[in-house]
Amino acid sequence: MNEMEKTQLLGMTPDELAAHLKALGQPAFRAKQVFSWLHQGAAFEQMSNLPKALRETLAETCIANPVAVLETIESKLDGTIKLLYRLPDGHVIEGVLMRYKYGNTLCLSTQVGCRMGCAFCASTLDGCARSLTPAEMLGQIVCANGVLAPQGQKVGNIVLMGSGEPLDNYDNVVKFLRILRMEGGLCIGMRSVSLSTCGLVENMRRFAEEDLPVTLSLSLHAPNDEVRDRIMPVNKAYPSEELLAACRRYYQATSRRISFEYAMIDGVNDRPEDAKELLRRLKGLPAHFNLIPLNHVEESPLKPSTRAAVAAFQKTLEDGGVTATVRRTLGGDIDASCGQLRRKYNQSKEKR
Ligand code: SAH
Numbered sequence: 309m310n311e312m313e314k315t316q317l318l319g320m321t322p323d324e325l326a327a328h329l330k331a332l333g334q335p336a337f338r339a340k341q342v343f344s345w346l347h348q349g350a351a352f353e354q355m356s357n358l359p360k361a362l363r364e365t366l367a368e369t370c371i372a373n374p375v376a377v378l379e380t381i382e383s384k385l386d387g388t389i390k391l392l393y394r395l396p397d398g399h400v401i402e403g404v405l406m407r408y409k410y411g412n413t414l415c416l417s418t419q420v421g422c423r424m425g426c427a428f429c430a431s432t433l434d435g436c437a438r439s440l441t442p443a444e445m446l447g448q449i450v451c452a453n454g455v456l457a458p459q460g461q462k463v464g465n466i467v468l469m470g471s472g473e474p475l476d477n478y479d480n481v482v483k484f485l486r487i488l489r490m491e492g493g494l495c496i497g498m499r500s501v502s503l504s505t506c507g508l509v510e511n512m513r514r515f516a517e518e519d520l521p522v523t524l525s526l527s528l529h530a531p532n533d534e535v536r537d538r539i540m541p542v543n544k545a546y547p548s549e550e551l552l553a554a555c556r557r558y559y560q561a562t563s564r565r566i567s568f569e570y571a572m573i574d575g576v577n578d579r580p581e582d583a584k585e586l587l588r589r590l591k592g593l594p595a596h597f598n599l600i601p602l603n604h605v606e607e608s609p610l611k612p613s614t615r616a617a618v619a620a621f622q623k624t625l626e627d628g629g630v631t632a633t634v635r636r637t638l639g640g641d642i643d644a645s646c647g648q649l650r651r652k653y654n655q656s657k658e659k660r
Contacts, residue, residue, distance in 0.1 A: 312397055314369060314370050315369060315371070316374050316441060316443035316444075317342065317370050317372060317443070318372065318373055318374065318443040318446050318447055319441050319442030319443030319444075319445075319483065321487060321490075322339045322340060322490070322492070323339075325339040325343055332365060340492060342358070343490075343493060347493040347494050348450075349450045349451075350372065351372055352370070353367065373443075373447045374443050375447030375448050375450070375451050377392070377451050377454070377455065378392040378400065387407045389404070389407075390403075390404055390405075391405060391452065393447075395444060401444075401448075402471065403448050403470050404470070405456075412461055412462065412463050412465070413463070414467070415467050416448050416449070416470050417471040417472050418440055418468055418470065418474045418477050418480075418481055419473065419476065420438050420472070421435055421437050422435075422471055422472050422473055423436040423476065424506050424541065424542055426540050426541070427540070427610065428529075428573065428602055428605060431471040431472065433607060436472070436476075440480065445484040446487060449463050449466065449488075464496070465496075465500045467501075467502045468501070469502070473506055475503075475515065476511075478514070478515075482515075482518055482520065498522045499523075502524075502525050502567065503522045503524060504526075505525070506527045507526060507527065507546055507554075509546040510546075512551075512558060515558075516554075516558045516562065524555070524562075524566050526567070526569065527571075528548075528569065528570055528586075529569070530577050531577065531582040531586050532585060535576060535577050536548055559593060559594060565595060566596070568595055568598065569600065570597055570599050570600065571600045572612060572613035572617065572618050573613060574611040574612060574617070576610065579621075580620055582621070584628070586625070587629075590630065595630055596630070596631050596633070597622075597625055597630060597631070598633060599633065601613055618634055
C-alpha cells in the first residue's frame with residue numbers, strides 16, 4: 309500500500325480508533341493504548357503492549373504520523389527553531405518553535421499555502437494547495453516534541469499562526485482542537501492555544517459557539533475599511549464593522565480578551581490618527597494589541613514602519629487605555645516568518 313492510501317490514525321478520536329480497531333478484530337481497550345502511543349510519537353513497532361501481529365497490520369495499512377521533519381534550522385540569535393515538514397503527498401509545510409522562559413510555543417500551519425491574498429504575506433503568494441487534516445496538525449506537534457525530547461522538554465503552547473487560514477479549514481481545525489485537549493493524548497488545554505484569523509466573520513460566529521475558548525488573535529492591520537480593503541481582500545467580503553461585532557460576540561461567549569495583530573506598514577496604517585480611530589472603534593471591547601513591524605517580503609513593495617512610528621502608535625493606544633506590546637522579532641536570521649522558508653525551499657527545488 310502506498311503512503312497516500314494508508315489511514316491516518318493520529319487524527320482519530322478514541323471512539324473512532326476503537327471502531328477502526330474493532331474492524332481488525334481488536335477489543336475496545338486497545339483504542340486507549342494506541343491513542344496514547346500515537347500522541348507520544350511512537351512508531352507501530354514500538355507499541356510494546358500491542359500483539360505483534362496487530363503492530364504489523366497497522367504498519368502495513370496505517371500511518372502513525374503523517375508529518376515528517378525534513379529539516380530543522382536553529383537561530384543563533386535566540387534559539388528559535390524553524391521546522392520544515394514533509395506530508396505524505398510530498399507537500400512541504402513549515403512551523404516555528406519559539407523558546408520562551410515560561411515554555412515552548414509551536415506555531416502551526418493549517419493549510420498548504422493560503423488563499424486569503426493579504427498583500428504583505430508570503431504564505432499566500434502561490435495560493436492554497438490544500439487544507440491540512442487533523443492528523444497533519446497534531447503531527448506537527450508530535451514532531452516538535454520529538455525535536456525537544458533530548459532536552460527533556462515538550463511543546464506547551466500552540467499558536468495557529470503558520471501558513472493558512474484556520475477558519476478556512478473549519479471542520480478540521482475544530483476536530484484538531486477537540487483532540488488536542490484530550491487526556492491520554494497531548495492534553496494541551498484551550499487556554500494554551502491562540503487561533504489567528506484574518507476575519508472570516510461567519511465562521512468566527514460559529515466558532516464562538518463551539519465551547520473551545522482559545523484566545524482569538526484577529527489580524528486587523530488597519531483602522532478602517534479604506535485601508536483594510538487595500539491590503540486584505542477578505543475585508544471586501546466582511547467589512548470591519550461586522551468583523552468587530554463578531555469579536556464582541558466572541559468575547560461575550562468566551563470571556564477571552566481579543567488579541568489584535570497589527571503589522572505596522574510605513575505610511576499605510578501607522579499614523580497616530582490611525583491609533584485614535586482604532587480606540588474609538590474598539591470602545592468597550594477588552595483588547596490587547598500586538599504591534600509587529602512588518603516583516604519585509606521580497607515580492608512586496610510594502611515597508612516596515614520606523615521605530616519611532618511604532619513607539620508613537622503604541623503610546624497613543626496605551627494612553628487611550630488599550631495595552632499594546634511591540635512583538636519581539638524572533639529568528640530574524642532564519643526566515644522565521646510565515647511562508648518565507650517554504651517558498652525558498654520550493655524555489656530552490658525548482659531550480660535543481
Ligand atoms: N491566516 C491567519 C493566520 C496566519 S498569519 C491570519 O491571517 O491571522 C499569522 C500572522 O502574521 C497574521 O496576523 C498575519 O497577518 C501576519 N503576517 C503575515 N505576513 C506578515 C508580514 N510580512 N509581516 C508581519 N506580519 C505578517
